[in-house]
Amino acid sequence: MAITEKITNTMKPTFWEGHIPVNYVYTYGHAGEKFFRAIKDKGTFLATYCSACDISYVPPKIYCDRCFTKLDRYIDVGTRGFIETFTVSFMNMDGSRKERPRILAMIRIVGTDGGLIHYIEGIGPDEIALGMPVQAVFKPKGKRTGAIDDIIGFGPVTRGRK
């Protein structure tokens, strides 16, 4: 079908095959670079804080969403959080059943207004609960690349780590 042809039946889908070249370079931005560098080098999370609004951002932002103040003070907020909400996945993307269910959760980082969505490790679907304390589990330092998958997931809180 050529583009000059008239569509006479709206119930019959029309399409053209082709390719759209898309080239891009993704950057983390200023705050994202600091956030992922802290994960890679120190195994911890950074936040920014707006004192005017009394709100902290994890991942950090360079401007406050509420008052647009520039935020340039980064705070180490550690790796602990609690489960704010979660879902249990039993199926793979192709529709096949997973060998074991995986839990994906929104983890609120302790002492902040922010958090991350990530996998839960070491806690089963029958054990998980809203409000449960968890902490990040990172890849070994030498294997981290400064990416979100440097975090293996969040698991039970253990002693000796903040």
Ligand SMILES: [Zn+2]
């Ligand atoms: Zn603010």
